[in-house]
Amino acid sequence: MGLQPVVSAQGLVKTFGSHRAVDGIDFDIPRGSCFGFLGPNGAGKTTTLKMVLGLSPQMAGSLQVYGLQVPDKARQVRARTGVVPQADNLDPDFTVIENLRTYATYFGLNPSAIEDRLERLLEFAALEKRRDSKTDALSGGMKRRLIIARALINEPEMVVLDEPTTGLDPQARHIIWSRLNELKEQGTTLLLTTHYMEEAERLCDELVIMDNGRILDQGSPDTLVHRHVEPEVIELRGEKTRGYAESAEKHGCRVERLGSSLYCYTNDSGAFINELREIHGLTFMHRPTGLEDVFLKLTGRELRD
């Protein structure tokens, strides 16, 4: 039982008219891990999450969550799952604590029987002092924390998060990340979508890169970086960079261009860097490669709308 994946999906398809939002994807999510869906807007990430919850019935393929068929057994699945939606859907007619209490009743829980749990969740969200505030009076970060606390009210085995930190400032984002790490340490499976590389690198044990409804690759953040890009990159910026592509290639770099910037991927940057240092007025940055480079390589550099 312990080895059985929490979510197991084979050949999932979802189309909207002629648009194939999810185009035949397979994945298994191991218990206790943080599993990420990384992709540009419109890649099919949110649709995939909704399918896992039985809220967007798949048109083909099979899907088991906790060993239960979805969407047939979606109610049982949702009873054991926490959901953090992309948009704020707190109940504006209620205060912070009333939001938690009312949400408990949707799971058939009696709020007065779980007072202790509600207090712990308030503390987890660091909202003890705002318990009687209306949700409209909360900052974006506070709302997110409350939504995450709300998702834990049924003591879920898995929490599904759709872009949990989009639109938050760096401080608020770091608090959310530390809370999610706490959850992971407690053994809760996390399933999240994001288009923030840093978020994926910090939180995910395993991730898939999605684009146009398909999975392009899957692995741990490190594995993906090693598999797809050289260990180092030199970024040249400004109008003067044009002439250096040839020179970079001579030094064995793989060169990519984005706007007026030049990205030179390499296994050994030494000689090329020395050459660049000689040139006055040239701005360049030398850094180890990361998920962002993998992401841009796999999904392309065109603008997404």
Added chain:
Amino acid sequence: MNFWRLPTIRADAFAVWRRNILVWRKLIGPAILMNFGEPILYLLGLGFGLGHFVGEMDGMPYLAFLASGIIASSAMTTATFEGMYSVYTRMDPQHTYEAMMATPLEVDDILVGEMIWCGTKSLFSGIAILAVATLLGVVDGWQALWVLPVVFLIGLCFGGMAMVMSAFATNYDFFNYYFVLAITPMFILSGVFYPVDSLPELAQGAVQLLPLTHAVAMTRPLVAGGELTMPLLHIGVLLLYGGLGFYISVVLVRKRLLV
């Protein structure tokens, strides 16, 4: 997924009803003002004002005639407002249903809860009007209390119908169609202000198809006295409209939210 399957009715729906009554309790001041204020205005303004010229209608004082009709039409408008503006607000701009559907609650549970809530609000309005009518001395006796389950049923009926409009709506202005084309004509034609048998013959047949006509046909004898005729027909018509409205709205909201 089969969007057309019959709705399931579960006790889970009460969580939705409970949410609504908790919010209502917070706004109890304006709610009670609405419940008492509007019917008092109608009864005093029209009942005494018009009643002075009309005298009796259908063998009873005009005030009694009006009160026993207004109790049905107020149940209609109360449930209609709730089933349209409030349901739509929770479904679309406020994303309340989205939050509910991340729990074991399903569309079926949510709309059962909303429909029972529409009935409950109509019941509150009915209690207020019955109290006012009693104070004005136009209630015929204790049998008038039977009107309370009837206004609850009227609320279910019009709540169910209004939810169909919510399921179609993409903005609030859309509801104007339903008000102008359905609710206002019923309000004027269904026997609230004058007996339907004073209408032209053709129209008399047509108004028998309207649910408010059957609602008034029950509330009038119960409140103002007189013989209650064919109660099962009236109840049947209200159940039919409410049941169809409920089923259609469940199907449409499934299609709208489970995409």
